[in-house]
Amino acid sequence: MADQVTDFESLQIGDPLGPEHRFVGKQHTKLFCAAAHMDAGRFTDDETARAQGLPAAILPGNMSLSLLTKLLTDWIGNSNARVVRLGTTYRSPVVTEHTITLQGFVTHTNSEERTAEIDLWIENEDAERLVIGTATVHFPARVK
Amino acid sequence: MVDYDPALIGRVFEETEPQAVSAEDIRKFCESVGDSNPLFLDEAAAAAGPYGGIVAPPSFAVSFRNGRHFFTFVPRFGSTGFDAGKDVEFIAPIRPGDEVCLASHVKEIYEKTGRSGPMVFVVIRSTLRNQKNEVVAHIDHRFMSKP
Secondary structure, eight states: OOOOOOOGGGOOTTOEEEEEEEEEOHHHHHHHHHHTTOOOGGGTOHHHHHHTTOSSOBOOHHHHHHHHHHHHHHHHTTSOOEEEEEEEEEOSOOBSSEEEEEEEEEEEEETTTTEEEEEEEEEOTTOOEEEEEEEEEEOOOOOO | OOOOOGGGBTOEEEEOOOEEOOHHHHHHHHHHTTOOOHHHHOHHHHHTSTTSSOOOOGGGGGGSOOOTTHHHHSOOOSSEEEEEEEEEEEOSOOOTTOEEEEEEEEEEEEEEEETTEEEEEEEEEEEEEOTTOOEEEEEEEEEEEEO
C-alpha cells in the first residue's frame, strides 16, 4: 500500500500517490465485469477484442477508473478525507496480461475549501500514459 | 459543424428501476479491484469510521448499469466510437440496503479537431439517486466518434 496522508495540514504540493505496480490478467477483468454487471466480451477474450479492432482483451474503462479510485482511497487511509470528484480520459487501451503502474501527485491545495487537487495516471511497461485523470479530495475540519 | 436536434440536450431518455445494494455486492466489487479497505468490508471497523458503518468504495457508483434504451438514444456521428472518459462527482456514500435508480440525459455535444482529424464528443450525464431521493453521484460519460 502506498504512503498515506495524515491530514490536510501536512499536505505538500508534489506529495506522491503510489507508484503501485499491478499485473492485470483476464481473471481480473472477468471478476470486475461480474461485479460491475458488464458484458465480458472484449474484456476477457482476445479474439472478440481483435474482431473489434483492439490489440487483445482490454480493461474496461470503469475498471481503470476504479483502480485509480482505489489509489486515492488507499492514500486517504484513516484521515477521514473523501474523494469528491474524479475525471478520467482513456488515451489508449489498457491491454490485459501486462503489468501496469498507477500513480499520481498533489498538484494544488486550497486551504479555505480544505481540498487537494491530484493528477493521476496509469502507465504500461513502456511508461506510456494510457489513462490520465484528475481528482479532488476534501479533508474535514479538525475537531477542536 | 455537427448536425443534431437541439431538443436532445437535457431530455431524460433513461430511468432505471431501483437496484438494491447489499454488503455482498460491495464485497465482490472490492475483491474485483483488490481492495481490502476495512471501511468497505469490516462492519466493526466501519462503525468506528467517518460513515458509522460500511459504505461502498466511491467508484462502486459506476457499477450501476443503464437500461436497454441507453445505447439506442446515444446520438451517433460515425461508424466508429469509443468510451473516451468519465467525470464522476461523488456526492453521498452508497450503503448496503440502499436502492439506487439512475436517470440519464444528453448533457452536451461538441466537436474537436485532433491529430487524426475531426472528432465529435457526446456527453451523457447519469444521475444516481437513492431510496430517499438523494443524489449520490453524477456520472458524465464521454463518448467520442469520428464522423
